[in-house]
Amino acid sequence: MLDLVELFALPFMRRAFLAGALLGVVLPYLGVFTTLRRMSFFGDGIAHASLAGVAIGIAAGLQPFGTAIVVGVLFGIGIFVLEKKTRLSSDAIIGTIFTSGLALGVVILSFERGYQPELISFLFGNILTIGSSDIAIIGALTLVILGFLIANHRAIALTVFDAETAWLSGVRTSLLEFIFYVILSLAVVLGVKLLGIILVSALLIIPPTTAKLFSRSLRAFIVTSIVLGELAIFLGLVFSFIFDLPSGAAIILTSALIFTAALLLIYLKRLFRGGVHR
Numbered sequence: 001m002l003d004l005v006e007l008f009a010l011p012f013m014r015r016a017f018l019a020g021a022l023l024g025v026v027l028p029y030l031g032v033f034t035t036l037r038r039m040s041f042f043g044d045g046i047a048h049a050s051l052a053g054v055a056i057g058i059a060a061g062l063q064p065f066g067t068a069i070v071v072g073v074l075f076g077i078g079i080f081v082l083e084k085k086t087r088l089s090s091d092a093i094i095g096t097i098f099t100s101g102l103a104l105g106v107v108i109l110s111f112e113r114g115y116q117p118e119l120i121s122f123l124f125g126n127i128l129t130i131g132s133s134d135i136a137i138i139g140a141l142t143l144v145i146l147g148f149l150i151a152n153h154r155a156i157a158l159t160v161f162d163a164e165t166a167w168l169s170g171v172r173t174s175l176l177e178f179i180f181y182v183i184l185s186l187a188v189v190l191g192v193k194l195l196g197i198i199l200v201s202a203l204l205i206i207p208p209t210t211a212k213l214f215s216r217s218l219r220a221f222i223v224t225s226i227v228l229g230e231l232a233i234f235l236g237l238v239f240s241f242i243f244d245l246p247s248g249a250a251i252i253l254t255s256a257l258i259f260t261a262a263l264l265l266i267y268l269k270r271l272f273r274g275g276v277h278r
């Protein structure tokens with residue numbers, strides 16, 4: 001049986017669990033509003049486009065995580081501006097931006113010798129690459145994001161459900177949407193170190209999707225999403241350590257298993273109720 005004390009004694013696992021605990025709050029929290037606004041594709045777009053930032057950082061000899069954050073936010077702002085200033089649909093804009101960013105990243109990295117290990121790490125996540133400086137960045141930005149979400153919770157919720165009523169109530173909806181796009185882009189890129197570019201958006205989507213099956217209020221929706229996100233991260237990191245799996249894949253598969261179990265539970269409850277009524 002795995003000794004959890006021994007597991008937490010390993011410095012790289014402590015950093016991974018700390019990063020995971022932070023991301024397990026902010027990504028599912030944002031995911032609630034993202035799924036309600038039907039913006040699930042946005043997370044994928046920013047994550048893939050951030051590869052360009054990783055590539056620029058590697059090519060310029062800078063910290064790839066830092067440049068990925070900057071480029072990811074710029075792409076998020078670009079999506080917001082194009083949505084507001086053009087007649088193009090959101091999915092077309094996001095699809096164009098994320099494929100362009102991904103292609104740019106691959107081209108830049110192709111000129112760098114020995115880039116493959118770095119690329120694999122960012123694509124699929126690697127707990128061994130999470131350093132103390134990464135924890136500081138993730139921690140500071142997570143606090144900023146959570147502070148904004150908590151302070152503007154009602155305004156964001158009203159804007160999501162009825163933007164016109166929110167505007168009439170005095171909410172500066174355009175500014176609120178702009179900031180939401182920025183913090184959503186930030187959160188997605190923060191998750192890249194642990195979950196990888198390919199998989200990070202899944203933590204934005206799967207816990208809220210699972211929580212929606214059981215939640216009867218927005219508050220319950222948010223709390224359940226966060227609990228499920230934290231559970232998936234904790235169990236996923238434990239499984240990744242035991243079975244020597246990529247951390248991102250282990251976390252997302254765990255989240256998917258929780259979703260499957262939730263569906264099965266609901267089906268069995270309905271089947272049981274149907275049997276009783278007969």
